Amino acid sequence: MNAPKYTKTELLIEVIARMLDGLNHVAVGASSPIPGAAALLARARSGGTPRVSVLSSLRHNDFTDGARELFDCAAQGRIDAFFLGGGQIDGEANVNLVGLGDYPKLNVRFAGSYGSAYLYFLVPRVILFRPEHSRRVMVSKVDFISAPGTSPPGLYRPGGPYALVTERCIFSFNKEACRFCLQSIHEGETVESIRKNTGFDFDCPPQTLQTPPPSATALELIRGDVGINIAEVYPKFAREFLSLS
Amino acid sequence: MAFGKTPVESIDALAARVHDGAMIAVPPDYSFVAMAATRALIRRGARDLHILAVPQSGIQADLLIGAGCVTIMETAAVSLGELGAAPQFTAAVKSSRIEIRDSTCPAIHAGLQASEKGLPFMPLRGLIGSDLMRIRGDWKESENPFEEGDRIVVLPALKPDFALFHSPFADRNGNIWLGRRRELVTMAHAAKGALVTVEEIRDIDIMEDEALAGGSLPALYVTAIAEAPKGAWPLGVAGQYEPDREHLANYAKKATDADGFQDYLAEHGA
Numbered sequence: 146m147n148a149p150k151y152t153k154t155e156l157l158i159e160v161i162a163r164m165l166d167g168l169n170h171v172a173v174g175a176s177s178p179i180p181g182a183a184a185l186l187a188r189a190r191s192g193g194t195p196r197v198s199v200l201s202s203l204r205h206n207d208f209t210d211g212a213r214e215l216f217d218c219a220a221q222g223r224i225d226a227f228f229l230g231g232g233q234i235d236g237e238a239n240v241n242l243v244g245l246g247d248y249p250k251l252n253v254r255f256a257g258s259y260g261s262a263y264l265y266f267l268v269p270r271v272i273l274f275r276p277e278h279s280r281r282v283m284v285s286k287v288d289f290i291s292a293p294g295t296s297p298p299g300l301y302r303p304g305g306p307y308a309l310v311t312e313r314c315i316f317s318f319n320k321e322a323c324r325f326c327l328q329s330i331h332e333g334e335t336v337e338s339i340r341k342n343t344g345f346d347f348d349c350p351p352q353t354l355q356t357p358p359p360s361a362t363a364l365e366l367i368r369g370d371v372g373i374n375i376a377e378v379y380p381k382f383a384r385e386f387l388s389l390s
Numbered sequence: 391m392a393f394g395k396t397p398v399e400s401i402d403a404l405a406a407r408v409h410d411g412a413m414i415a416v417p418p419d420y421s422f423v424a425m426a427a428t429r430a431l432i433r434r435g436a437r438d439l440h441i442l443a444v445p446q447s448g449i450q451a452d453l454l455i456g457a458g459c460v461t462i463m464e465t466a467a468v469s470l471g472e473l474g475a476a477p478q479f480t481a482a483v484k485s486s487r488i489e490i491r492d493s494t495c496p497a498i499h500a501g502l503q504a505s506e507k508g509l510p511f512m513p514l515r516g517l518i519g520s521d522l523m524r525i526r527g528d529w530k531e532s533e534n535p536f537e538e539g540d541r542i543v544v545l546p547a548l549k550p551d552f553a554l555f556h557s558p559f560a561d562r563n564g565n566i567w568l569g570r571r572r573e574l575v576t577m578a579h580a581a582k583g584a585l586v587t588v589e590e591i592r593d594i595d596i597m598e599d600e601a602l603a604g605g606s607l608p609a610l611y612v613t614a615i616a617e618a619p620k621g622a623w624p625l626g627v628a629g630q631y632e633p634d635r636e637h638l639a640n641y642a643k644k645a646t647d648a649d650g651f652q653d654y655l656a657e658h659g660a
Contacts, residue, residue, distance in 0.1 A: 175446065175467070175469070175471070176469065176471060176472075178472075200420075201418075201419075201420035203628055203629075208570070209570045209572070210572050211499075211570075211571065211572030211573035211574070211575065211576060212418065212421070212444070212445060212495070212499065212572075212573040213496065213499035213500075213503070213572075213573065213576065214572075216495060216496035216499060220515050242467070243492060243521075244483075248521070248525060249483075249486070249490065249525070250486070251483065251484060252484075253484075254475075254479075254480045254483045254484055255475075256446075256467040256468060256469035256475065256476070257446065257465055257466050257467030257468060257469075257492060257493075258466055258467065258492060258493070258494045258520070258522060259445075259446065259466050259467045259494065259495055260445075260466065260494055260495040260496060261494065261520075262494035262497075262516055262517050262520040262522050263494050263495070263496045263497070263514070263515065263516035263517065264516070265516070266515060266516035266517075267515060267516060289521050290519070290520055290521040291494075291520060291521070291522070292516075292519075292520050293519035293520060296518070296519050297519075299539060299541075300518055300519070300541060301515060301540060301541075301542070379472060380472075380635065381472040381473075381635075382472060
């Protein structure tokens with residue numbers, strides 16, 4: 146039997162969903178359709194856990210105390226996983242959501258830091274997600290630190306980076322060494338192709354694992370309920386990247 | 391017509407209350423944005439506004455910036471979401487036409503909560519090690535007075551002149567129903583006054599219904615109300631109408647150059 150065909154988007158949804166299995170509460174912030182779909186997939190196939198709170202969704206959002214509740218919840222340890230992107234991400238897991246150049250005279254301006262300068266410190270499992278994996282994005286040093294990857298000892302910081310997921314591979318993050326380690330590479334990539342497109346140095350295990358493809362069950366859910374539900378908040382994404390059945 | 395001390399007036403009269411140089415707090419795109427009032431502000435040629443996005447903004451901030459109404463933009467982000475970058479915001483920041491006060495979502499909420507409580511500042515976790523600490527001279531690193539060596543940031547209270555937002559309905563006494571959009575309550579508590587546009591004014595008393603009262607803002611915080619059916623358009627109002635996605639996509643395209651932006655303003659009554 147042939148393995149089912151899948152798209153890169155479906156693979157990324159599945160990859161992130163695997164990192165959420167067994168958690169109690171996953172929150173999804175702004176501009177995060179793939180993490181949102183992943184959280185809904187993790188919930189759908191585990192019969193209701195984790196709880197999922199998708200920003201600006203009415204149906205998939207337990208918050209009733211306004212936009213601050215997510216942050217209050219995070220500070221109390223009531224959120225296990227969150228997602229951050231970045232116009233730049235460097236080898237120490239610093240993220241830049243502000244812009245390129247010398248602040249405030251930027252050559253390129255991004256949207257802004259959102260909740261990163263806070264949630265990165267407080268949510269135990271922050272998954273960095275940035276599909277574009279190029280030397281433009283994966284840099285040796287970010288131009289602006291919206292939120293730092295690590296903090297000096299003694300600073301209150303229960304949270305931080307857990308993994309970095311891109312279109313090419315998955316990195317895990319080693320907080321002690323303050324370095325990324327290649328965890329698995331997606332179909333069609335090699336360690337060399339990843340090094341070529343990464344502007345920072347990273348650790349590599351002796352044997353490189355291939356990222357397993359999405360299961361048939363996952364694909365069925367993504368093309369069904371999960372896709373329909375994420376379309377509430379991200380209709381353009383659902384239309385363009387998910388072939389809903 | 392007026393409710394006690396809360397007048398109901400035209401949208402242009404409501405917009406005229408926002409004096410040049412005022413600091414106004416506005417909600418994010420998904421939360422009852424007063425877009426008809428925003429067009430009225432542009433029509434009246436408002437200048438030097440300090441916009442506080444609670445905690446981020448989209449087309450509303452982009453329009454006000456593009457129309458030259460804004461001097462200071464304080465925000466955690468400005469973006470058109472799925473439609474990409476906010477073009478007028480991006481251009482204005484790059485050319486230094488506006489002062490950007492980069493923030494992060496919970497810092498904006500915390501600053502407003504300080505004002506809500508009549509406090510001068512609010513402590514907040516996180517932040518230390520972010521370049522935001524470097525660029526925000528008004529954020530201070532401090533120490534937890536109850537635990538030696540525990541460093542924590544304190545943020546000054548944010549006190550807007552007005553909170554400006556839209557709502558599905560007000561009652562006959564000037565109470566505003568907001569449902570779960572409680573950030574609007576925080577904004578109104580923290581501001582000196584709230585300017586509220588509503589889809590409709592209902593001949594009921596929200597306070598007589600426990601289910602409605604829990605999701606409401608009492609009239610005591612409200613400076614003025616204007617009736618504005620479809621007042622959030624082209625954004626949506628949850629439970630009533632969806633965002634006009636075609637219109638928003640058209641804006642995202644047009645607003646990328648100065649002429650296109652001016653055409654847009656001329657076309658849409660602003």
